[in-house]
Amino acid sequence: MRAHLAVPASRLTEVAGAILLLCLTLLGVYLCIDLRDIAWQNARRNALTLLSVIEEGVGHNIRSYDLSLRTAAHAAAGTDGAALATELRRLAAFNAAAIGAGLGSIAVTDREGRVIATSDPGTLPMSDLSGLPEFQALRAAPDSGLILKGPSRSLLTGRQIIRMSRAVALPDGSFAGIVTGALDLGQFHARFDRLRFDDGLIVNVFHQDGTLLIRVPSKRDALGRSISAGPGYAAYRASERGEFIGRSYLDGAMRLYSFANLEDLPLIVTVATSVESIRAHWIFKAAIIAALMLGLNILSFGFMILVKREVGRHAAAAASTRAANAALTVLARTDGLTGLPNRRSYDEHFAEAWTQAACFGTPLSLLIVDADHFKQFNDRFGHRRGDDVLRAIADCLRGTLPTGGLGFRIGGEEFVALLPDRDAAAAGAVAESLRRAVVNLQIAHAPEVGGLATVSIGVAGVDPRSGEAPETLFLSADAALYAAKTAGRNRVRTAPPAARILPAAVA
Template identity: 40%
Template sequence: MVHYTKIPHDTVSFMLLEFWMSQRSPWSSKAATGWDMQEAAGRPNVFRPRTWRPTTVVRALTLAGMSVAVGVLGLGALVLLDARSDAWRQAEQASTNLTRALEGDIARNIHTYDLSLQGTSVALSQPGLDLATPEVRHMALFDRAGTAEYLGSVLVLNPEGTIVANSTSLVPERLNFADREYFRVHQERADAGLYISRPYQSRLRRGDPSIAISRRLPDEGEHFQGVVMGAMRLAYFQDLFSKLDLGSQGSVTLLRRDGTVVARHPFREGDAGRDLSGSDTFRRVSASPSGRFVAEAPLDGVKRLYTFRHVGDLPLILSVGVSTAEVYAAWWNKVSSLGSILLVLCGATVALCLLFKREMLRRLEAEKALTEAADRLSVMAATDGLTGLANRRQFDAVLDREWRRAARNALPISLLLLDADFFKAYNDSYGHQQGDRVLRGIAACIRSALLRPVDTGARYGGEEFVVLLPDTDAVGAWTMAERLRDAVAALEIPHAASSLGWVSVSIGIATAYPQPGQLPDPLVEEADCALYGAKRGGRNRACAATQIPSVLPATAELTQRQ
C-alpha cells in the first residue's frame, strides 16, 4: 500500500501561487513535446502586462506622421483662405474710399458751378441792369468760375430759347437752344431746380461732348422767363477717372438717376448717353444711397465688385467696379507659390512616412526572423536532438533553479534517474537505429507521465534519463517511478537479450529537503547509487536511496518491485 505524505495548507497555497505566476515551467510535458519553444529555451513564461505590438506602433507612427502632413496642409489652406478674405476686404475698403473721394470731388465742382448759375440768375433780377454798358452788364452777370478748365460757356436763354447772354462773349451768337432737353424740362416744370442733362454734342465747341447744368430763371408772375445754364465737358470726368489705377478690367461709371450713362472709364464710343435703366446692375445701385455688390457688367460682361454712392443731393450715381479676377490675382500668385511648396513638403513627408513604415516593417520582419532563429537555436542548444527532452546542460540549469527555490521555501525535491536495461546488448542485436527508437519510446513515456508543469524530463547521457520533481516527497517520487516503469513495460518492445523478453528500465530515486547554501550534487549522486542498486537487484525495478546525506531528514528503506 502506498502512503502519501500530507502537505500543509500553506504549502498548497504557495504551490498554487507559484503555478499561477509561472504558468508553465521549462521542460513540462508540453514543453518537452515542442509546444512552447520559448519555454523550451529555458525562459519561464511569467506574467507580463499587455504591450503594443511593434507593427502596430510602426503603423500608428506612420499614421501620425501622415496626419501631421495633412494637418500642415490643412493649416496652409486655412492661411490661404484667410489671405483670400483679407484681399477681398482690402479691395472693398479701397473701393469704398475711392468712391467717397470721387463723389466728393464731383459734387464740389458741380455745386461750385451751380453757385455761378445762381449768381447770374440773381444779377439778372437787379433793376437797371439793362441800362448798363455791355461790359458792366457782362461783369455783373458772370464771374470767372465759368472760365475754369473743363467748364463751357454760361448762357442765358430767353423764353424762346435764344441766347441773350454768353459768359465768353460780349455779343452773344443768336443761337436757339429751345430743342435742348434741359430747356424743355425747365419750360414745363417750374420746380425742376438744379437740372443735369443727358450728354450732348456742344454746338458752341464744335461737337465737344458735354452735359448741361441749368436752372430756371425766376418767373415774373406766371410767365416763364428763360433758363440759365452752364456746360461741363465730359473730358473732366474722363481725365479724372483715367488717373485711377483700377487694373486692366476696372471701371468707373457716372450715371443719372434715370439710368443714363454720363461718363465711363474705360471710355468706349457710344457709352455716353447709353440707357442702363433696364439692367439689374442699375436697379441695385438705385435702390439705396450707397453699397456694394458683385455682378456682371452690362456694358462689357466683366464680373466686378461694384461700390456705389449717390453724389450728394445731385441726381447722379457714381459706381466704381473692380474685377474680381484682379482682386484675387495677387492671392492666386501666393496660392501657386506657397501651395506648391506645401504640396511638395507634405508629399515628401507622406512619402517619407511610407518609406519609414516599409523599412521599419522590413526591419521588424528581419528581427522577428532573427528572434525566431535565436529561439530555435536556444531550443536546439537546450534540447536533446534524438529524444526531444531537455539535454544535460538544460537539466543542470533547471536543477540549480529548482534546488534554490526548494531551499528558499523549505519544500522537498525528488530526482528519478532511469536507465534502459541491457541497452548495449539491444544495440548489438537490433542495431543502433532500433536503439534510437527505444530511446525515443522511453522519452515519450516520460513526457506522458509528467502531468505537472513544474516537472522536468531530460536525457542525462547515453541510455540514461532523469526526471526532476519539485515539491515532491519520497512517496510521490516512488509513485512517479512506478508509473514510468509500467509505461515503458507497456510498450512491449521485444528484447531477446533481456530475461523479460522486452525492453525495461531501472530507476533510482532520491529525495531531499535542501537548506540554504547547500549544493544539489548529493541528490544526483544518491539517485545514481539507487539506480545501481536497482540494477543489482535484477533490473526492471525502482530503488530509493539507501544512504541519505545530511541534507535529507531521514533514511528511506530499500524498496524494490519485480
C-alpha cells in the same frame, strides 16, 4: 501610459502621418482663404479711396461751374447785353483758371429761348434754344434749380456734353430766360484715364433718375441708358452711400459696387470692381499654395510610407531576434538527440521544485534511468542504432510520466525524471511502468546480455522540510541505480529513507 506604449509603432506612424497631412491641408486651406479675404479687403479699400477722389473731383467741378451759372443768371437779370457778354467772358476765364479744361461755354437766352450772349465769342451761337427740354422745364418752374441733361451732342460745339441749366429770374420772380453750360465728356474721360484704373474697375456717374452720364473706361453705347429698372438703382436711392455685390443691369457682369450720392447735386457716383478681377488677384497665388501643399502632402505621405516600412522592418527584425533568442534559449536547455530538457534545464527545474516542495510541505521524488549495456549495443549495432534506442527510451519516459512529472537527459545513456508531489513509493510505481515500457519495445540486443535492450532505474524520495540538503536526493537515487545494476540490471531499486547518502560520504 501602458496602453499608449502598447500601441504598435506602425500604427503610431500612420496616426502621426495622417495628422501631419491633415495639418498641411488645413494650413493650405487657411492660406487660400486668407488670400481671398485680403484680395476682397484691398478691392473694397481701393474702391472707397477712388470713390472719395472721384466724388470730390466731380462734385468740386460741378459745384464750381454751377456757381458760375448762378452768377451769370444774376448778371443776366439786371445788365444790358454788352455788359452781360463781358461778365460771361470773365466767368469763363475764371472757370478755366480755377477748374481747368472740360467746361463748355456759357450761353444766356431771353424768355423766348433766343441766345443773347455767350462766354466764347468764337462759338457760332444758335439763334434759338427753346427746343431744349430743360428750357421748357425751367420756363414752367423757374425755381427748379439746377437741371442736368445728357449725355448729348452740344448744339453750340458739336461735342459730347452734359448740359447744366438754370433759370434767369427777374427781380419780381418772373421767367426771363435760361443760362446754360456744358461739361465736355471727352475732357472728363481724359482726366479720369490719367488715374490708371486697374483692370475690371469701372467708374460711373449717374443722374438721380438713373441715367448714365459718365463711364470710365468709356463705353459709348452705354451712355444715356437708364438703370432705374435694375436692383442696383434701388440700393443707390435707399441710402446716401454704401456697398453691395450684384449683377450689372447694363452688361450682366457680377461686380462689387461702392457708391455715394453727391450732396446737394442730383448725381450718383459709383466705383464698380469686377468679381472676376478680384478673384484673379488671389486665385493664382492660391493655386501655387495648393500645388505646394499637394507636393508637401505627397512628400509627407511618401516619407510616412518609408518610415512605416522601416518601422515594420525594425519590428520584424526585433521579433526575429526575439524568436532566435528564444530558440537559442530552448536549444541551450534541450538535448538535441532526444528533444528532452538537458542537464542545465534539470538543474534549474530541480532548484525550483525543491523550493516549491519546501514551501508547501509536499514530497519530491527523483528517478535516474540508465540504459543497460549501452556501450556493447553501440559496439555491436553502431552508434546510429544506439541513438535510436536513446530516442525510444525518451519516448517511453514521456509516455509514462504522470502529470507534473518532468523528464531530462543528463548525459550519455542516463536520464532523470523529477516527480513533484509524489513520495518514493509512487515514484517506484512510475519507474516500474517505465522499465516495462522499454522492455515491451523488444529492441534486440546481444544474446550474451539477455537479447533485449533494457534500463535500470534508481528511485529516491525526500521531504524537503526534513532538513536534508538538495544534493542528497540525487545521490540517493544514484546509489539506488547502482544497486539495481549490481542486482543484475533491468531492475528498479528505491533508496530506503535510512540509507540517504550525505554529500560528505560521496568520496
